Amino acid sequence: MILKNLMDKILVEREKKDINDGFGIEECWDKMVELLSKNTNETIEYLQNCSEEEIYFISEVFEDISDRLQSPEYILCLRELEKKFPDLDLAKDVDLAERYLN
Secondary structure, three states, X not given: OHHHXXXXXXXXXXXXXXOOOHHHHHHHHHHHHHHHOOOHHHHHHHHXXXXXXXXXXXXXXXXXXXXXXXXXXXXXXXXXXXXXXXXXXXXXXXXXXXXXXX
């Protein structure tokens, strides 16, 4: 619940950023990565309950989260999201995240 509340605030902030605000977008990315890299199980549970729009924005940092978590379970979760939200075309993002596993 705490993770969801914190992420909701960051996602609202991210959605409001202008496409040309690279610094602002990167700040949001850093916050997302920090939160979603703390606990694999909490992250997976959170992602499984996200909307398509939320996943759209979070997918921008899939690989950074993967690099920190080093979790095959996280990648499996991303594969499930890829099937759940086919319109987002997440395959390349998930493939890249998978390559970050050591």
